[in-house]
Amino acid sequence: MGRRLLKIEYDGTNFCGWQLQPDVRTVQGELERAVSKAAGKNTRTVLHGAGRTDAGVHALSQMAHFDSHSSHSCHTYLHAINFWLSTHDISVRAIYEVPDNFHARFDAVKKTYRYSIILSETKRPLFERYCTRIDRKVDINSLNSAAELIKGTHDFASFTASGGDTESTVRTIFNSHWIREGDMLNYFIEGSGFTYNMVRNLVGSMTEVGCGGFSLKKFESILECNDRKQAGPTAPPGGLMLYEICYGRSLSLFNKYET
Protein backbone atom coordinates (compact mmCIF):
# COMPACT_ATOMS: atom_id res chain seq x y z
CA MET A 1 0.00 0.00 0.00
CA GLY A 2 1.19 3.52 -0.68
CA ARG A 3 3.61 5.06 -3.10
CA ARG A 4 6.93 3.43 -3.99
CA LEU A 5 9.91 4.95 -5.75
CA LEU A 6 12.30 2.80 -7.80
CA LYS A 7 15.93 3.39 -8.74
CA ILE A 8 16.54 1.73 -12.09
CA GLU A 9 19.65 0.94 -14.17
CA TYR A 10 19.36 0.05 -17.84
CA ASP A 11 21.37 -0.49 -20.99
CA GLY A 12 19.37 1.46 -23.57
CA THR A 13 20.89 -0.21 -26.65
CA ASN A 14 17.94 -2.50 -27.32
CA PHE A 15 15.09 -0.21 -26.20
CA CYS A 16 13.01 2.32 -28.11
CA GLY A 17 13.60 4.67 -25.19
CA TRP A 18 11.96 5.00 -21.79
CA GLN A 19 8.42 6.01 -22.68
CA LEU A 20 5.66 3.46 -23.19
CA GLN A 21 4.67 3.08 -26.85
CA PRO A 22 2.55 0.44 -28.52
CA ASP A 23 4.24 -2.48 -30.31
CA VAL A 24 7.83 -1.58 -29.42
CA ARG A 25 10.10 -2.52 -26.54
CA THR A 26 10.45 0.34 -24.04
CA VAL A 27 11.90 0.47 -20.53
CA GLN A 28 8.64 1.78 -19.07
CA GLY A 29 6.69 -0.97 -20.83
CA GLU A 30 8.94 -3.76 -19.53
CA LEU A 31 8.95 -2.30 -16.01
CA GLU A 32 5.20 -1.74 -15.80
CA ARG A 33 4.60 -5.35 -16.76
CA ALA A 34 7.08 -6.60 -14.13
CA VAL A 35 5.74 -4.29 -11.39
CA SER A 36 2.16 -5.42 -12.11
CA LYS A 37 3.21 -9.07 -11.88
CA ALA A 38 5.18 -8.41 -8.68
CA ALA A 39 2.15 -6.69 -7.15
CA GLY A 40 -0.06 -9.63 -8.14
CA LYS A 41 -2.25 -7.40 -10.28
CA ASN A 42 -3.81 -8.22 -13.64
CA THR A 43 -4.32 -4.57 -14.52
CA ARG A 44 -1.59 -2.20 -15.60
CA THR A 45 0.43 -0.41 -12.91
CA VAL A 46 1.34 3.06 -14.17
CA LEU A 47 4.94 4.15 -13.66
CA HIS A 48 5.85 7.85 -13.49
CA GLY A 49 9.47 8.33 -14.55
CA ALA A 50 11.66 11.25 -13.47
CA GLY A 51 12.40 11.91 -17.13
CA ARG A 52 12.30 10.29 -20.52
CA THR A 53 15.38 8.92 -22.19
CA ASP A 54 15.54 8.47 -25.96
CA ALA A 55 16.14 5.26 -27.86
CA GLY A 56 19.68 4.03 -27.22
CA VAL A 57 20.30 6.27 -24.17
CA HIS A 58 21.45 4.46 -21.00
CA ALA A 59 20.63 5.08 -17.34
CA LEU A 60 22.84 4.39 -14.36
CA SER A 61 20.12 5.81 -12.16
CA GLN A 62 16.64 6.52 -13.50
CA MET A 63 13.88 7.07 -10.89
CA ALA A 64 10.18 6.25 -11.21
CA HIS A 65 7.25 6.00 -8.78
CA PHE A 66 4.04 3.99 -8.74
CA ASP A 67 1.09 3.50 -6.41
CA SER A 68 1.15 0.06 -4.89
CA HIS A 69 -1.88 -2.03 -4.03
CA SER A 70 0.37 -4.60 -2.40
CA SER A 71 1.86 -4.45 1.07
CA HIS A 72 5.12 -6.16 0.04
CA SER A 73 8.16 -5.10 2.03
CA CYS A 74 10.76 -3.12 0.06
CA HIS A 75 13.05 -6.17 -0.01
CA THR A 76 10.33 -8.49 -1.35
CA TYR A 77 9.16 -5.94 -3.93
CA LEU A 78 12.66 -5.33 -5.30
CA HIS A 79 13.41 -8.99 -5.77
CA ALA A 80 9.93 -9.74 -7.16
CA ILE A 81 10.19 -6.97 -9.77
CA ASN A 82 13.67 -8.12 -10.83
CA PHE A 83 12.41 -11.70 -11.02
CA TRP A 84 9.57 -10.71 -13.35
CA LEU A 85 11.83 -8.45 -15.44
CA SER A 86 13.69 -11.60 -16.59
CA THR A 87 15.93 -9.57 -18.90
CA HIS A 88 19.61 -8.68 -18.57
CA ASP A 89 19.28 -5.04 -19.64
CA ILE A 90 17.06 -3.56 -16.87
CA SER A 91 17.57 -3.84 -13.12
CA VAL A 92 15.81 -2.30 -10.14
CA ARG A 93 18.61 -1.41 -7.75
CA ALA A 94 16.68 0.24 -4.89
CA ILE A 95 13.13 0.87 -3.69
CA TYR A 96 11.79 3.54 -1.30
CA GLU A 97 8.45 3.94 0.51
CA VAL A 98 7.60 7.57 -0.24
CA PRO A 99 4.69 9.80 0.85
CA ASP A 100 1.64 9.94 -1.44
CA ASN A 101 2.51 13.50 -2.48
CA PHE A 102 6.02 12.56 -3.63
CA HIS A 103 6.49 12.72 -7.40
CA ALA A 104 9.49 11.20 -9.20
CA ARG A 105 9.47 13.95 -11.82
CA PHE A 106 8.15 17.08 -10.12
CA ASP A 107 10.15 16.64 -6.89
CA ALA A 108 13.48 16.21 -8.70
CA VAL A 109 15.68 19.24 -8.02
CA LYS A 110 18.77 18.21 -9.98
CA LYS A 111 19.54 15.76 -12.75
CA THR A 112 23.01 14.74 -13.88
CA TYR A 113 23.82 13.35 -17.32
CA ARG A 114 27.15 12.01 -18.53
CA TYR A 115 28.23 11.96 -22.17
CA SER A 116 31.22 9.76 -23.07
CA ILE A 117 33.45 10.08 -26.11
CA ILE A 118 36.32 7.82 -27.13
CA LEU A 119 38.99 9.36 -29.34
CA SER A 120 40.31 6.91 -31.92
CA GLU A 121 40.95 6.71 -35.64
CA THR A 122 39.98 3.00 -35.60
CA LYS A 123 36.93 1.19 -34.17
CA ARG A 124 36.99 0.45 -30.42
CA PRO A 125 34.97 -2.76 -29.93
CA LEU A 126 35.29 -2.62 -26.13
CA PHE A 127 34.14 1.01 -25.81
CA GLU A 128 31.60 1.85 -28.47
CA ARG A 129 28.58 0.41 -26.65
CA TYR A 130 28.72 3.27 -24.13
CA CYS A 131 30.81 5.90 -25.94
CA THR A 132 30.61 7.83 -29.18
CA ARG A 133 33.82 7.58 -31.17
CA ILE A 134 35.41 10.68 -32.69
CA ASP A 135 38.31 10.19 -35.12
CA ARG A 136 39.39 13.83 -35.16
CA LYS A 137 41.62 15.69 -32.72
CA VAL A 138 39.59 17.31 -29.93
CA ASP A 139 40.93 20.08 -27.71
CA ILE A 140 39.79 19.60 -24.10
CA ASN A 141 40.39 23.26 -23.23
CA SER A 142 38.08 24.41 -26.03
CA LEU A 143 35.45 21.91 -24.87
CA ASN A 144 35.65 23.29 -21.35
CA SER A 145 35.49 26.92 -22.53
CA ALA A 146 32.20 26.07 -24.28
CA ALA A 147 30.97 24.03 -21.29
CA GLU A 148 31.61 27.02 -19.02
CA LEU A 149 29.30 29.25 -21.11
CA ILE A 150 26.36 26.89 -20.49
CA LYS A 151 26.41 27.34 -16.70
CA GLY A 152 23.64 29.42 -15.16
CA THR A 153 20.11 30.12 -16.37
CA HIS A 154 19.62 30.32 -20.14
CA ASP A 155 16.96 29.82 -22.77
CA PHE A 156 18.10 26.60 -24.46
CA ALA A 157 15.79 26.93 -27.49
CA SER A 158 18.79 26.60 -29.86
CA PHE A 159 19.55 23.21 -28.32
CA THR A 160 15.98 21.91 -28.10
CA ALA A 161 14.55 19.50 -30.66
CA SER A 162 10.93 19.86 -31.65
CA GLY A 163 8.60 17.24 -30.23
CA GLY A 164 9.11 17.96 -26.53
CA ASP A 165 6.09 18.50 -24.33
CA THR A 166 7.12 21.57 -22.32
CA GLU A 167 6.55 25.16 -23.37
CA SER A 168 9.46 26.90 -21.70
CA THR A 169 13.00 26.12 -22.86
CA VAL A 170 14.61 28.02 -19.97
CA ARG A 171 16.73 25.82 -17.69
CA THR A 172 19.34 26.34 -14.97
CA ILE A 173 22.66 24.51 -15.29
CA PHE A 174 24.54 24.08 -12.01
CA ASN A 175 27.62 22.38 -13.39
CA SER A 176 29.05 21.62 -16.82
CA HIS A 177 32.55 20.26 -17.42
CA TRP A 178 34.63 17.82 -19.47
CA ILE A 179 37.21 15.43 -17.99
CA ARG A 180 39.86 13.67 -20.08
CA GLU A 181 41.30 10.30 -19.04
CA GLY A 182 43.60 8.88 -21.72
CA ASP A 183 41.53 8.49 -24.90
CA MET A 184 38.22 8.99 -23.05
CA LEU A 185 36.35 12.27 -22.70
CA ASN A 186 33.54 12.42 -20.15
CA TYR A 187 31.16 15.37 -20.02
CA PHE A 188 29.11 15.89 -16.87
CA ILE A 189 26.17 18.28 -16.84
CA GLU A 190 23.97 18.94 -13.80
CA GLY A 191 20.81 20.98 -14.16
CA SER A 192 17.34 21.73 -12.88
CA GLY A 193 16.07 19.86 -15.92
CA PHE A 194 16.73 19.41 -19.61
CA THR A 195 14.65 20.10 -22.72
CA TYR A 196 14.13 17.51 -25.45
CA ASN A 197 17.51 16.30 -26.85
CA MET A 198 19.24 19.18 -25.04
CA VAL A 199 22.32 17.29 -23.78
CA ARG A 200 22.97 15.59 -27.12
CA ASN A 201 22.52 18.91 -28.96
CA LEU A 202 24.90 20.69 -26.57
CA VAL A 203 27.49 17.91 -26.96
CA GLY A 204 27.15 18.05 -30.76
CA SER A 205 27.91 21.79 -30.82
CA MET A 206 30.60 21.62 -28.11
CA THR A 207 32.50 18.94 -30.03
CA GLU A 208 32.38 21.23 -33.09
CA VAL A 209 34.16 23.80 -30.90
CA GLY A 210 36.60 21.13 -29.68
CA CYS A 211 37.40 20.04 -33.25
CA GLY A 212 37.77 23.62 -34.52
CA GLY A 213 34.61 23.60 -36.65
CA PHE A 214 32.93 26.32 -34.53
CA SER A 215 34.71 29.20 -32.79
CA LEU A 216 33.81 29.81 -29.15
CA LYS A 217 32.15 33.05 -30.30
CA LYS A 218 29.98 31.08 -32.74
CA PHE A 219 28.96 28.71 -29.91
CA GLU A 220 28.06 31.70 -27.71
CA SER A 221 26.00 33.23 -30.51
CA ILE A 222 24.12 29.93 -30.99
CA LEU A 223 23.26 29.86 -27.28
CA GLU A 224 21.99 33.45 -27.48
CA CYS A 225 20.08 33.34 -30.79
CA ASN A 226 17.39 30.83 -29.76
CA ASP A 227 17.37 29.24 -33.21
CA ARG A 228 17.80 25.48 -33.47
CA LYS A 229 18.95 25.75 -37.08
CA GLN A 230 22.18 27.54 -36.02
CA ALA A 231 23.36 24.71 -33.76
CA GLY A 232 25.61 21.78 -34.69
CA PRO A 233 24.57 18.16 -35.15
CA THR A 234 22.86 16.08 -32.44
CA ALA A 235 25.40 13.73 -30.82
CA PRO A 236 24.48 10.00 -31.08
CA PRO A 237 22.42 8.49 -28.22
CA GLY A 238 24.77 5.66 -27.17
CA GLY A 239 27.26 8.00 -25.46
CA LEU A 240 24.58 9.47 -23.19
CA MET A 241 23.75 8.20 -19.72
CA LEU A 242 21.24 9.47 -17.15
CA TYR A 243 23.66 9.49 -14.25
CA GLU A 244 21.88 10.71 -11.11
CA ILE A 245 18.65 12.35 -9.93
CA CYS A 246 18.53 14.37 -6.71
CA TYR A 247 15.42 15.15 -4.68
CA GLY A 248 14.77 17.95 -2.20
CA ARG A 249 13.90 15.42 0.49
CA SER A 250 16.76 13.01 1.17
CA LEU A 251 15.76 9.46 0.20
CA SER A 252 17.82 8.17 3.13
CA LEU A 253 15.01 9.24 5.47
CA PHE A 254 12.46 6.86 3.92
CA ASN A 255 11.91 3.17 4.59
CA LYS A 256 13.93 1.51 1.82
CA TYR A 257 15.94 -1.35 0.40
CA GLU A 258 19.10 -0.43 -1.52
CA THR A 259 21.55 -2.79 -3.24
Place this chain on the structure above:
Amino acid sequence: MGRRLLKIEYDGTNFCGWQLQPDVRTVQGELERAVSKAAGKNTRTVLHGAGRTDAGVHALSQMAHFDSHSSHSCHTYLHAINFWLSTHDISVRAIYEVPDNFHARFDAVKKTYRYSIILSETKRPLFERYCTRIDRKVDINSLNSAAELIKGTHDFASFTASGGDTESTVRTIFNSHWIREGDMLNYFIEGSGFTYNMVRNLVGSMTEVGCGGFSLKKFESILECNDRKQAGPTAPPGGLMLYEICYGRSLSLFNKYET
Protein backbone atom coordinates in the same frame (compact mmCIF):
# COMPACT_ATOMS: atom_id res chain seq x y z
CA MET B 1 56.11 -8.40 -48.74
CA GLY B 2 57.53 -9.61 -45.46
CA ARG B 3 56.08 -10.31 -42.06
CA ARG B 4 53.48 -8.05 -40.44
CA LEU B 5 52.33 -7.94 -36.83
CA LEU B 6 48.82 -6.78 -35.91
CA LYS B 7 47.51 -5.33 -32.63
CA ILE B 8 43.86 -6.35 -32.32
CA GLU B 9 41.00 -5.33 -29.99
CA TYR B 10 37.88 -7.46 -29.76
CA ASP B 11 34.69 -7.93 -27.78
CA GLY B 12 34.62 -11.70 -27.26
CA THR B 13 30.92 -11.95 -26.39
CA ASN B 14 29.80 -13.22 -29.78
CA PHE B 15 32.83 -15.34 -30.69
CA CYS B 16 33.64 -18.99 -30.06
CA GLY B 17 37.08 -17.79 -28.96
CA TRP B 18 40.21 -16.83 -30.88
CA GLN B 19 41.18 -20.10 -32.55
CA LEU B 20 39.97 -21.04 -36.02
CA GLN B 21 37.37 -23.81 -35.94
CA PRO B 22 35.08 -25.05 -38.70
CA ASP B 23 31.47 -23.81 -38.82
CA VAL B 24 31.67 -21.36 -35.89
CA ARG B 25 32.53 -17.66 -35.67
CA THR B 26 36.05 -17.14 -34.30
CA VAL B 27 38.27 -14.06 -34.13
CA GLN B 28 41.06 -15.79 -36.06
CA GLY B 29 38.59 -16.91 -38.71
CA GLU B 30 37.14 -13.42 -39.23
CA LEU B 31 40.60 -11.83 -39.27
CA GLU B 32 42.15 -14.33 -41.69
CA ARG B 33 39.33 -13.69 -44.15
CA ALA B 34 39.75 -9.91 -43.87
CA VAL B 35 43.57 -10.06 -44.14
CA SER B 36 43.33 -12.27 -47.24
CA LYS B 37 40.90 -9.83 -48.85
CA ALA B 38 43.07 -6.84 -47.89
CA ALA B 39 46.11 -8.57 -49.43
CA GLY B 40 44.14 -9.28 -52.60
CA LYS B 41 44.62 -13.02 -52.17
CA ASN B 42 42.13 -15.75 -52.91
CA THR B 43 43.95 -18.27 -50.73
CA ARG B 44 43.91 -18.29 -46.95
CA THR B 45 46.41 -16.09 -45.10
CA VAL B 46 47.43 -17.87 -41.89
CA LEU B 47 47.50 -15.74 -38.73
CA HIS B 48 49.69 -16.72 -35.78
CA GLY B 49 48.23 -15.32 -32.57
CA ALA B 50 50.25 -14.55 -29.44
CA GLY B 51 47.82 -16.68 -27.46
CA ARG B 52 44.37 -18.19 -27.64
CA THR B 53 41.44 -16.67 -25.82
CA ASP B 54 38.39 -18.76 -24.94
CA ALA B 55 34.82 -18.15 -26.03
CA GLY B 56 33.53 -14.96 -24.39
CA VAL B 57 36.96 -13.63 -23.39
CA HIS B 58 37.79 -10.10 -24.58
CA ALA B 59 41.05 -8.56 -25.79
CA LEU B 60 42.16 -4.97 -25.46
CA SER B 61 45.41 -5.93 -27.14
CA GLN B 62 45.87 -9.30 -28.84
CA MET B 63 48.87 -9.63 -31.18
CA ALA B 64 49.15 -11.82 -34.31
CA HIS B 65 51.55 -12.02 -37.26
CA PHE B 66 51.20 -13.14 -40.86
CA ASP B 67 53.41 -13.30 -43.94
CA SER B 68 52.31 -10.78 -46.50
CA HIS B 69 52.49 -11.20 -50.25
CA SER B 70 51.37 -7.62 -50.72
CA SER B 71 53.55 -4.53 -50.49
CA HIS B 72 50.81 -2.36 -48.94
CA SER B 73 52.07 0.36 -46.61
CA CYS B 74 51.18 -0.14 -42.94
CA HIS B 75 48.55 2.62 -43.19
CA THR B 76 46.89 1.09 -46.26
CA TYR B 77 46.96 -2.41 -44.78
CA LEU B 78 45.38 -1.35 -41.48
CA HIS B 79 42.50 0.45 -43.13
CA ALA B 80 42.01 -2.28 -45.73
CA ILE B 81 41.81 -5.02 -43.07
CA ASN B 82 39.35 -2.98 -40.99
CA PHE B 83 37.28 -2.29 -44.11
CA TRP B 84 37.03 -6.01 -44.89
CA LEU B 85 36.31 -6.91 -41.25
CA SER B 86 32.98 -5.06 -41.58
CA THR B 87 31.97 -6.01 -38.04
CA HIS B 88 31.75 -3.87 -34.91
CA ASP B 89 33.38 -6.38 -32.56
CA ILE B 90 36.93 -6.69 -33.97
CA SER B 91 39.32 -3.87 -34.83
CA VAL B 92 42.93 -3.78 -35.94
CA ARG B 93 44.46 -0.88 -34.02
CA ALA B 94 48.10 -1.03 -35.15
CA ILE B 95 50.34 -2.79 -37.67
CA TYR B 96 54.13 -3.31 -37.60
CA GLU B 97 56.62 -4.45 -40.25
CA VAL B 98 58.61 -7.08 -38.36
CA PRO B 99 61.61 -9.23 -39.36
CA ASP B 100 60.90 -12.67 -40.84
CA ASN B 101 62.17 -14.35 -37.68
CA PHE B 102 59.77 -12.45 -35.41
CA HIS B 103 57.01 -14.63 -33.93
CA ALA B 104 53.90 -13.19 -32.21
CA ARG B 105 53.76 -16.08 -29.76
CA PHE B 106 57.35 -17.24 -29.22
CA ASP B 107 58.83 -13.75 -28.94
CA ALA B 108 56.33 -12.58 -26.30
CA VAL B 109 58.14 -12.10 -22.98
CA LYS B 110 55.21 -10.93 -20.85
CA LYS B 111 51.44 -11.11 -21.09
CA THR B 112 49.00 -9.18 -18.91
CA TYR B 113 45.42 -10.21 -18.26
CA ARG B 114 42.76 -8.28 -16.37
CA TYR B 115 39.80 -9.90 -14.62
CA SER B 116 36.93 -7.59 -13.60
CA ILE B 117 34.31 -8.24 -10.94
CA ILE B 118 31.34 -6.06 -10.02
CA LEU B 119 29.97 -6.46 -6.49
CA SER B 120 26.19 -6.19 -6.38
CA GLU B 121 23.19 -8.04 -5.03
CA THR B 122 21.17 -6.98 -8.09
CA LYS B 123 21.91 -7.19 -11.82
CA ARG B 124 24.12 -4.45 -13.28
CA PRO B 125 23.02 -3.98 -16.92
CA LEU B 126 25.75 -1.44 -17.65
CA PHE B 127 28.59 -3.57 -16.27
CA GLU B 128 27.91 -7.24 -16.85
CA ARG B 129 29.15 -7.37 -20.44
CA TYR B 130 32.75 -6.94 -19.23
CA CYS B 131 32.53 -7.96 -15.54
CA THR B 132 31.47 -11.00 -13.58
CA ARG B 133 28.97 -10.12 -10.86
CA ILE B 134 29.39 -11.46 -7.33
CA ASP B 135 26.52 -10.93 -4.89
CA ARG B 136 28.49 -11.89 -1.76
CA LYS B 137 30.82 -9.75 0.35
CA VAL B 138 34.41 -9.99 -0.87
CA ASP B 139 37.39 -8.98 1.23
CA ILE B 140 40.02 -7.19 -0.89
CA ASN B 141 42.80 -7.90 1.61
CA SER B 142 42.14 -11.64 1.45
CA LEU B 143 42.13 -11.46 -2.36
CA ASN B 144 45.49 -9.73 -2.30
CA SER B 145 46.98 -12.19 0.20
CA ALA B 146 46.09 -15.00 -2.22
CA ALA B 147 47.30 -12.97 -5.24
CA GLU B 148 50.66 -12.45 -3.50
CA LEU B 149 51.20 -16.24 -3.19
CA ILE B 150 50.97 -16.65 -6.97
CA LYS B 151 53.97 -14.43 -7.70
CA GLY B 152 57.19 -16.12 -8.78
CA THR B 153 57.75 -19.43 -10.58
CA HIS B 154 55.28 -22.23 -9.77
CA ASP B 155 53.81 -25.35 -11.28
CA PHE B 156 50.22 -24.26 -12.01
CA ALA B 157 48.89 -27.80 -12.64
CA SER B 158 46.13 -27.24 -10.04
CA PHE B 159 44.88 -24.28 -12.06
CA THR B 160 45.22 -25.83 -15.52
CA ALA B 161 42.26 -27.27 -17.38
CA SER B 162 42.78 -30.33 -19.50
CA GLY B 163 42.79 -29.74 -23.24
CA GLY B 164 45.77 -27.40 -23.43
CA ASP B 165 48.55 -28.16 -25.89
CA THR B 166 51.65 -27.61 -23.77
CA GLU B 167 53.31 -30.22 -21.62
CA SER B 168 54.82 -28.10 -18.85
CA THR B 169 52.50 -26.25 -16.46
CA VAL B 170 55.34 -24.24 -14.89
CA ARG B 171 55.01 -20.49 -15.39
CA THR B 172 56.58 -17.35 -13.91
CA ILE B 173 54.27 -14.63 -12.58
CA PHE B 174 55.85 -11.17 -12.40
CA ASN B 175 52.91 -9.34 -10.88
CA SER B 176 49.55 -10.28 -9.37
CA HIS B 177 47.29 -7.84 -7.54
CA TRP B 178 43.68 -6.73 -7.02
CA ILE B 179 42.53 -3.10 -7.08
CA ARG B 180 39.17 -1.98 -5.70
CA GLU B 181 37.37 1.10 -7.07
CA GLY B 182 33.89 1.48 -5.59
CA ASP B 183 31.93 -1.67 -6.44
CA MET B 184 34.51 -2.79 -9.02
CA LEU B 185 37.35 -5.22 -8.39
CA ASN B 186 40.08 -5.46 -11.04
CA TYR B 187 42.70 -8.20 -10.93
CA PHE B 188 45.88 -7.72 -12.96
CA ILE B 189 48.22 -10.63 -13.57
CA GLU B 190 51.45 -10.39 -15.57
CA GLY B 191 53.36 -13.52 -16.46
CA SER B 192 55.73 -15.24 -18.86
CA GLY B 193 52.72 -17.14 -20.10
CA PHE B 194 49.57 -18.87 -18.92
CA THR B 195 48.33 -22.46 -19.11
CA TYR B 196 44.87 -23.36 -20.38
CA ASN B 197 42.17 -21.57 -18.33
CA MET B 198 44.79 -20.60 -15.74
CA VAL B 199 43.66 -17.02 -15.06
CA ARG B 200 39.99 -17.98 -14.75
CA ASN B 201 40.88 -20.89 -12.46
CA LEU B 202 43.07 -18.68 -10.28
CA VAL B 203 40.31 -16.05 -10.06
CA GLY B 204 37.74 -18.73 -9.16
CA SER B 205 39.85 -19.95 -6.25
CA MET B 206 40.96 -16.48 -5.13
CA THR B 207 37.35 -15.28 -4.94
CA GLU B 208 36.61 -18.31 -2.75
CA VAL B 209 39.31 -16.95 -0.42
CA GLY B 210 37.84 -13.43 -0.68
CA CYS B 211 34.35 -14.70 0.20
CA GLY B 212 35.58 -16.87 3.09
CA GLY B 213 34.94 -20.22 1.36
CA PHE B 214 38.64 -21.13 1.28
CA SER B 215 41.22 -20.19 3.89
CA LEU B 216 44.48 -18.73 2.65
CA LYS B 217 46.17 -21.94 3.84
CA LYS B 218 43.78 -23.97 1.69
CA PHE B 219 44.60 -21.79 -1.33
CA GLU B 220 48.31 -22.27 -0.70
CA SER B 221 47.86 -26.04 -0.44
CA ILE B 222 45.94 -26.08 -3.76
CA LEU B 223 48.80 -24.23 -5.46
CA GLU B 224 51.27 -26.75 -4.05
CA CYS B 225 49.36 -30.03 -4.58
CA ASN B 226 49.27 -29.94 -8.40
CA ASP B 227 45.78 -31.43 -8.46
CA ARG B 228 43.09 -29.64 -10.48
CA LYS B 229 40.33 -31.36 -8.47
CA GLN B 230 41.31 -29.44 -5.30
CA ALA B 231 40.82 -25.99 -6.84
CA GLY B 232 37.69 -23.85 -6.82
CA PRO B 233 35.35 -23.19 -9.75
CA THR B 234 36.47 -21.63 -13.04
CA ALA B 235 35.45 -17.95 -13.16
CA PRO B 236 33.17 -17.04 -16.11
CA PRO B 237 34.85 -15.86 -19.34
CA GLY B 238 33.16 -12.43 -19.72
CA GLY B 239 35.19 -10.83 -16.90
CA LEU B 240 38.50 -11.73 -18.54
CA MET B 241 40.43 -9.50 -20.91
CA LEU B 242 43.80 -10.03 -22.63
CA TYR B 243 45.24 -6.66 -21.67
CA GLU B 244 48.77 -6.34 -23.04
CA ILE B 245 51.56 -8.36 -24.67
CA CYS B 246 55.19 -7.30 -24.37
CA TYR B 247 58.02 -8.33 -26.69
CA GLY B 248 61.76 -8.42 -26.06
CA ARG B 249 62.34 -6.14 -29.04
CA SER B 250 60.53 -2.83 -28.69
CA LEU B 251 57.85 -2.49 -31.39
CA SER B 252 58.56 1.24 -31.52
CA LEU B 253 61.73 0.48 -33.52
CA PHE B 254 59.81 -1.07 -36.45
CA ASN B 255 58.13 0.65 -39.36
CA LYS B 256 54.52 0.92 -38.21
CA TYR B 257 51.11 2.57 -38.16
CA GLU B 258 49.42 2.93 -34.77
CA THR B 259 46.02 4.45 -34.02
